[in-house]
Amino acid sequence: MxxxxxxxxxxxxxxxxxxxxxxxxxxxxxxxxxxxxxxxxxxxxxxxxxxxxxxxxxxxxxxxxxxxxxxxxxxxxxxxxxxxxxxxxxxxxxxxxxxxxxxxxxxxxxxxxxxxxxxxxxxxxxxxxxxxxxxxxxxxxxxxxxxxxxxxxxxxxxxxxxxxxxxxxxxxxxxxHQDEDVINGFPLIDEEPLVNEEQSYYELVRSFMSDGQIYLRQLNLLILVFREQFTSRPMLFSHHDVDSIFSRIADIHEVTVKLLGLIEDSVEMTDEDSPHPLVGSCFEDLAEELAFDPYETYAQDILHSDFHEHFLSQVSKPSSAVHLQSICEGFKEAVQYVLPRLLLTPVYHCLHMFETLKQLEEKSQEEEDKECLKQAITALLNLQSSMERICSRSLAKRRLSESACRFYSHQMKGKHLAIKKMNEIQKNIDGWEGKDIGQCCNEFIMEGTLTRVGAKHERHIFLFDGLMICCKLNHGPPRLPGASSTAEYRLKEKFFMRKVQINDKDDKEGEYRHAFEIILKDGNSVVFAAKSAEEKNSWMAALISLQYHSTLERMLDSALLREEKEEQMKLPVAEVYRFAEPDSEENVVFEDNVQSKSGIPIIKAGTVLKLIERLTFHMYADPNFVRTFLTTYRSFCKPQELLDLLMERFEIPEPRPSELDQLEGGEQPLSPEVKRFRKEFVQPVQLRVLNVCRHWVEHHFYDFERDPQLLRTLEEFISSIRGKTMRKWVESITKIIQRKKQVQVNVPSHSITFQNSPPPTEWHICKPGNIEQFDLMTLHPIEIARQLTLLESDFFRAVQPSELVGSVWTKEDKELHSPNLLRMIRHTTNLTLWFEKCIVETANLEERVAVVSRIIEILQLFQELNNFNGVLEVVSAMNSSPVYRLDHTFEVKSN
Incomplete structure (x- = not known):
């Protein structure tokens, strides 16, 4: 074009x-x-x-x-x-x-x-x-x-x-790019090669979450695209027929969503001081509920010896074939060849989960988490042994990245390995001309031997996502100058996958056995035959996956969008739940054209209600906003008001029942709408309210130290929360409160480890124990500077970030909001006044010059010790009105 x-x-x-x-x-x-x-x-x-x-x-x-x-x-x-x-x-x-x-x-x-x-x-x-x-x-x-x-x-x-x-x-x-074989300037892989290192606990969790999202999309493809076409035609496929093909795929989807949700919650609630998120309890809870048991039934059904025969009998019926062909081009072939391979994905994923659990247990640095993982592994031992027994008996040994399954996984971990593999294959083909394989392909799919109908010799086929390369064994000298004399294959032909159509050849025709046809754009065609039905199925699964992957992905996106529109979540109205008020220019302002790296909009201003809503938003977590809010909220909201709003946010009224439910009365089972509301709105909001409370007590406990009633209210609120999903977060907050209570109020931590032992105390005229004679001129200046620096370091470290926001130390209730900062300010002021007093109370010029010299020595020592507050104290004293006017003193000092 x-x-x-x-x-x-x-x-x-x-x-x-x-x-x-x-x-x-x-x-x-x-x-x-x-x-x-x-x-x-x-x-x-x-x-x-x-x-x-x-x-x-x-x-x-x-x-x-x-x-x-x-x-x-x-x-x-x-x-x-x-x-x-x-x-x-x-x-x-x-x-x-x-x-x-x-x-x-x-x-x-x-x-x-x-x-x-x-x-x-x-x-x-x-x-x-x-x-x-x-x-x-x-x-x-x-x-x-x-x-x-x-x-x-x-x-x-x-x-x-x-x-x-x-x-x-x-x-x-x-x-x-209709007429191009390759996009000009197709990017070469520019990322660093992956070193084959062991993953850390956190990397394992992130990897499992990422793989889980891809796996969830595969399950959605099975349910919303493939199974939907079976369930929508009950006259063609009975309920038993559908169950025999898809087994307990819906139950597996449910437990997958639940597990990923629990892991995401754990990652979100991970404490900043924790070495890694603690996900052991997520697996343990579900394992104790026997939530993973559907995998065993599923594996037994899918890997049963009669499954494939029954499956083919269902999809090969003339009426079924007509229905599947009517859905879209290639859908019948996708059902026949891709679906059986895709149905194996949950089996592989379950085995992968067992391996991940063992790795997590080995890498965990928390004893409690390690114990949870151990309990989960123990609870799943029977399931694991059953799965391994079923697979060893019924499943041909295939890797997780087997062709059809891998195509839907899009695992991008081995890009460099893929490029290396492509280069090795290209070097092993004599007669290669044109662009390199790596410039028109992203990954290697499979290879094998096929018979080209009409040719004398078999062809060795290399299949990539963009190319199908046909070779024969190389027995002669190289045909091109510079070609490797050790090349194992000789190029016969190559096909660009987006320029061909795949046509299945029916085995009943007699002329072809286990064959399929590659149709070129110019109308010519090539027929290949496999040695067995199983081999043909493998090739067709990979080829049809490549051919119709885009179509299936778009069908899935369309189905997900349709499902979302059909299941619109009904939220509480603003009259009964203040936090349900829609966004408007009057209540919230976002930064224009600015988003965080995670894509979350950045709030510029808002009403307190809107800020609390976004702080605990149901659609995403914003840890940066939580930190910023808890540091700055005191400039517009009191701690007790914040806690009241968080408790109000936690208590979410459920949508009113429909008129039909009200008419029927009695105990009604939860509707899908209510289930979705609880899962996608209530649970995330309540979890994020607890997350805010946890951050509050962990990093801003001084709010509770200053107001015992605030702490009692929080403890009562936390203890009143019920529900299994909230239990561990309630326990986490309770432990933090208990730990903070044991720490002495407003006493900075002295558990600082220094590289060297402290230097010996320096003494001058005044000796140890003679406290009455301690003075500016009797103590050693080095020791004065050291002790003041230690004291001011304690004062400085006791100041909380919130005491510096909004000039609260100058406003009403400053003693409540900025006690540590005010203590430091008063110390600085008093020390400055003391320096001034020592100078102006001297009896004569000589004494005054000596005192000024001593104070300047202390200033130099402050500077060496990086005590800039001490430097400011001395400079302020020297620039004060009574000292600044002492011209004779400074003249003598300068001479």
């Missing part, structure tokens, strides 16, 4: 200023819609802007005058299935009911510019339709790039991320 075919050039010197940057702010809004927690570099958004302008150029080439003209152009030029989804979005945008939710892209700015491109004025509806198509594609690109960035555990999208993600997506590659 090239803009050059159109006379209007978006990128020449005259037109570029009109378009450059026009879409970037809107693309940020689109990103916020599809990935609220991610941010993007400006270069990445500018790159997407260029792609969108190329797309606009293509739409304008048809000289559209009506909405139908644009729709025809989309159907003709957009690859399937993105064409129908883009059209559906655009149709929704021009419907009157959708105008309340305007598009993110600037229709009003683009509409007048289209007249300049087309040479004639078009209807606003046509412009709206075109912009809606562009917005759908931009959202699709950002969704894809965001998923890739999350998989590699980054939080910012770069241009390289977009390029790599698009390279792995057949639909977008067909749209933007």
């Amino acid at each position: 090239q803009a050059a075919q159109l006379q209007y050039d978006f990128f020449n010197e005259e037109n570029a200023p009109k378009w450059r940057g026009l879409l970037v702010p809107s693309l940020e809004k689109v990103l916020n819609q599809v990935h609220p927690k991610l941010v993007s570099q400006q270069e990445a958004l500018q790159y997407i802007e260029e792609l969108i302008l190329l797309l606009l150029s293509m739409l304008c080439q048809a000289q559209p005058r009506t909405v139908q003209d644009v729709e025809d152009r989309v159907q003709k030029n957009f690859p399937h299935p993105i064409d129908k989804w883009a059209i559906a979005d655009a149709q929704a945008a021009i419907e009157k009911r959708k105008r309340r939710n305007p598009l993110a892209l600037p229709v009003e700015k683009i509409h007048p510019l289209l007249k300049e491109i087309l040479g004639y004025k078009i209807d606003h509806q046509v412009s709206l339709y075109m912009v809606a198509v562009l917005e759908y594609i931009s959202a699709d690109i950002l969704k894809l790039a965001g998923n890739y960035v999350k998989n590699i555990r980054h939080c910012e999208i770069s241009q390289q991320d977009i390029t790599v993600a698009m390279c792995a997506d057949k639909v977008l590659m067909d749209m933007f």
Whole structure:
């Protein structure tokens, strides 16, 4: 797709200023819609802007005058299935009911510019339709790039991320690079090679969480995309048929969501002083509930010897085949070949979980956590032995990264290993020409031997995500100068995966046995045959995964979005729950175009209620805001008011029952709406209220030391909380309170370890024990400076951050809010006055000069000891009115 075919050039010197940057702010809004927690570099958004302008150029080439003209152009030029989804979005945008939710892209700015491109004025509806198509594609690109960035555990999208993600997506590659074999400047891997080191506890937890999110997406794919097509046709597939194929996949999904939620809560509530998050109790609680038992039933069903035969009998029925083919192109093949491999994913994940538990137990540095992990492992021993017995009996030895499963995992841990593997394969192929494999592929999928129908010899096939390379064994000398004489294979042909179609050849035809067909764009085709049905299934699973991965991913995104819209969570109304008031300019202000690295909006100002709501927000945790708020809140809110608001925030009223529930009366089972409300709103909010309380007592306990009633109220509140999920957090807060109570009030810690022993005490005229004679001139100046520095160090370390916020030491209740700072200020003032007194009370000039000299010696020692407060005390004394006027003293001193 090239803009050059159109006379209007978006990128020449005259037109570029009109378009450059026009879409970037809107693309940020689109990103916020599809990935609220991610941010993007400006270069990445500018790159997407260029792609969108190329797309606009293509739409304008048809000289559209009506909405139908644009729709025809989309159907003709957009690859399937993105064409129908883009059209559906655009149709929704021009419907009157959708105008309340305007598009993110600037229709009003683009509409007048289209007249300049087309040479004639078009209807606003046509412009709206075109912009809606562009917005759908931009959202699709950002969704894809965001998923890739999350998989590699980054939080910012770069241009390289977009390029790599698009390279792995057949639909977008067909749209933007139809005639290219490779994207120019395809990025080479620039990250540091991964050293094969053992992971720490924290790294294991983060890795398990990341893998868990990918695994959860696979489960959603199984349930919302595949199983849904079976359950929606009860006339074709009975309830028993569906259960026999998918077994207890829903129960496994439920326990996975629960486990990931518990681990995320533990990570969020981890104390800053703790060496790592404590997740042992998460596994122990679920293991004691036997929550992981569905895995055993699932493995027995999926790995049963009759499973595959029964599965094929269900999907091969003529009526079933027609239904599956009607869903979308390639879906029948995906069900037949990809689904059986994808169904193995929970089995592999369960075995992976057992290994992770052992590693966590070995790495844990907390005895209590180690004991929890040990108990979890013990509780799961029966399940583990059952799973291993089932797998050893029924499952061919495959690794977790086996082709079809790996394709859906998108594990990016071994990128350097993948590049190394590609280079090794390329060096082992005689006759290789053109771009390197690593420039058009991201990963190696599989290799094996196939028979090419019509050829004399077998072909050794290397399959990558972007290429299929066919070779034969090399028995002759190298054909190209400089080629390795030890090359094991000789290149016969190669196919770009996005330029071919995979066609299954029915074994019943007789001519072909275990065969499939590669159809090229020019109409030619190549038929390959495997040695057995199992081999063919492996090849077809990998090939169909590559062919229709984009389609399945988009079907999943669409299903997740539809599910979210259908299950809108009903929140309490503001009349009964003050924290449910919608955001507005009157109650909260956010920083413009500024987000934290985690994608969380930064609050600039807000009412106290809104600040408490965001402090304990149900959608995300913001630890930076918690720290900032607890340091600064005293300037606008009293501690007792804060505690009252937190307790009010904790008590969340449930949505009112529906009229039907009220009519039926009696004890009704919890509706899905109430379950979701408790899980996605009540539990996160209550957890974050406890998290704020924990941070408060851990880092700002002085608020409770100054007000015993405040502490009693908090303890009563904590002790009143019930519920298993909250138990360990209540215990954590209680332990912190008990520990803080044992520490002497306002006494700084002296448990400081020095590298060397303290120096011996220096004495001058006055000797030890003769306290009555201690004075400025009788004590050694070194010892005066040392002792004052130690004293002022204690004063300084006792000052809390909150005492420095908002000049509270100058306001009402300053003794309550800044006691340590005021103590330090008074000490500084008194010491300055004492220096002045020592100078002006001397009897004659000589004594006065001696006293000033001694004080200056102390100043120099203060400076050596880095006691800048002491330096300020001496300087203040010297600059005071009674001392500053002593001209004769300073004249003698200077001479």
